[in-house]
Amino acid sequence: MKEINEFKISSMLEEFPELKMSDKTQQKFKRTCDNMQHETKKSKLQYINVWMSAAASVIMFILGYGIADQTNNSNEIISSKEYTRQLLFNNTVQNPSLGDRLASIQYLVSSQTNTNERVKELIYMIKTESNENVKLALIEIISSYSNLIEVQDLLEEQLQNESNPLVLISVINIISELKIKKGMEILKNYQNSNNVDPLVKNHITYLKL
Amino acid sequence: MTDEQVIKKVAKGNIGLSMILFKKYNGKVFSFYRYMGLSIEDAEDLTHEVFEKVIRSCGSFNLDKLFKPWLYQIMRSQLVDFRRVNGRTKYVNISEFDFKETVDFEYDEIELSKLNMALLELPNHDRELILLVKFQQLSYAEAATIFGISEGAVKTRVHRIIHKLTDYFKKQYPNERD
Numbered sequence: 001m002k003e004i005n006e007f008k009i010s011s012m013l014e015e016f017p018e019l020k021m022s023d024k025t026q027q028k029f030k031r032t033c034d035n036m037q038h039e040t041k042k043s044k045l046q047y048i049n050v051w052m053s054a055a056a057s058v059i060m061f062i063l064g065y066g067i068a069d070q071t072n073n074s075n076e077i078i079s080s081k082e083y084t085r086q087l088l089f090n091n092t093v094q095n096p097s098l099g100d101r102l103a104s105i106q107y108l109v110s111s112q113t114n115t116n117e118r119v120k121e122l123i124y125m126i127k128t129e130s131n132e133n134v135k136l137a138l139i140e141i142i143s144s145y146s147n148l149i150e151v152q153d154l155l156e157e158q159l160q161n162e163s164n165p166l167v168l169i170s171v172i173n174i175i176s177e178l179k180i181k182k183g184m185e186i187l188k189n190y191q192n193s194n195n196v197d198p199l200v201k202n203h204i205t206y207l208k209l
Numbered sequence: 210m211t212d213e214q215v216i217k218k219v220a221k222g223n224i225g226l227s228m229i230l231f232k233k234y235n236g237k238v239f240s241f242y243r244y245m246g247l248s249i250e251d252a253e254d255l256t257h258e259v260f261e262k263v264i265r266s267c268g269s270f271n272l273d274k275l276f277k278p279w280l281y282q283i284m285r286s287q288l289v290d291f292r293r294v295n296g297r298t299k300y301v302n303i304s305e306f307d308f309k310e311t312v313d314f315e316y317d318e319i320e321l322s323k324l325n326m327a328l329l330e331l332p333n334h335d336r337e338l339i340l341l342v343k344f345q346q347l348s349y350a351e352a353a354t355i356f357g358i359s360e361g362a363v364k365t366r367v368h369r370i371i372h373k374l375t376d377y378f379k380k381q382y383p384n385e386r387d
Contacts (some may be wrong), residue, residue: 005375012324013343013371019240025253029231032261037224 060084089121101134109141119145123154132164139167143174156183165197172200176207184209212276220267227267230276231260237345238284244340245288246329255291259284278351281341285355288337327377331370338363339370 060083089108095101105125112118122142129135139158145151155171162168175183190196191204212230219227238259242252262283270279328336338356341347342363349367353360 005378006371009324009374009378010343010371012320013339014346016240016244016324016344017321018236019243021235021239021253021256022249025257026231026235029235029257029260030228032257033224033227033231033264036261036264037222 056087057084060087098131098134101131102137105134105138105141115145119148119151123150126154126158132167135164135167136170139170139174146174146178146180152178152180152183155180156186159183159186165199168197168200169203172203172207176209213272216263216267216270216276217272219264220270224264227260227264230263230280234277234280235260238280241284241340241345242288244325244328244344245333245336247291251291251295255287259287262287275351278347278355281345281347281351282355285337292333323378323382324374327374327381330377331373335366335370335373338366339374342367 095104108121109118112121119142122138122145126135126138126142129138142151142154146155155175158171159168159175162171172187175187187204187207187209190201191209193201196204210229212233215226215229219230235256239252239256242255243249247255259280263280266283270276328339331339338352341355342349342352347355349360349363353363356363358366
């Protein structure tokens with residue numbers, strides 16, 4: 001009797017019915033596959049893009065040396081290097097990956113020896129950047145040049161136009177620390193305005209201008 | 210095309226082909242979670258996560274090995290994660306379980322429900338093992354790899370579990386002995 005029961009249970013377990021998932025979940029997985037396929041294609045394109053930029057940079061670098069060998073003219077090397085930098089700069093601004101953008105920004109900032117040019121590039125990037133994290137990093141970098149008029153102008157402009165509260169708070173901190181006159185006036189107006197984000201307004205109150 | 214050939218192509222970027230594996234195994238994975246006592250919603254979510262993980266980690270799949278045990282290893286690890294997050298609170302009441310979701314219904318519903326109830330009485334590790342060996346029909350060697358124990362130990366445990374289930378049946382339904 002015992003033997004038969006054990007055998008029966010074993011057979012029943014082997015023939016346990018397979019249950020069916022809802023069609024909704026099956027369709028959800030199909031969508032996930034499509035999205036992942038799309039992501040893969042996109043990342044492959046980005047990969048190619050990065051390699052093409054790198055290849056272009058190397059070619060330009062070699063060309064630069066080639067020209068220098070022939071003409072022995074250091075100005076041409078500088079111009080070639082500058083052109084390579086410009087290529088990388090354009091690629092950085094358009095790069096869809098945040099990580100790549102941040103890495104390239106670090107490189108661009110450290111490789112630019114002319115301060116005015118560096119600030120110009122940073123201002124351009126801040127004005128065109130859409131991601132708050134990249135923008136915060138850029139504002140942190142540019143804050144070390146806040147003694148320059150164009151940087152102060154940019155901060156005032158950001159103070160009036162920036163919609164992201166986190167970026168705005170970062171700008172406010174720099175303005176209040178440096179006591180930039182026009183910026184301070186705008187901040188005082190914000191204290192009494194009803195159109196300012198409550199988070200930003202609280203922060204201004206906390207600063208006790 | 211074998212499962213291993215499919216996964217190789219998926220790893221190369223042909224993600225659409227993973228639908229072949231999904232269609233072949235989703236019922237098995239989903240049923241495993243249901244028989245482990247998860248609600249339909251949780252079992253569906255976990256099944257979806259398993260196949261998503263298969264696609265994401267297929268690059269690390271060893272092509273010298275078989276796909277099925279690898280899939281069941283992922284299936285088990287997802288369940289472990291689920292338990293870690295949800296504890297036992299999200300398990301269904303055994304009386305809520307029925308067999309309305311079955312693909313082919315050619316069994317005695319009452320008998321199956323009783324066996325399922327008996328299964329739900331087992332400790333988790335025993336239930337997992339018996340489901341993988343009997344319902345999913347993994348070989349003893351494959352189950353041994355997944356559970357990290359010897360093949361002999363798997364055989365002994367399977368035998369002991371069946372014995373336990375038999376005893377449970379005898380105690381719960383004494384009049385049904387033939």
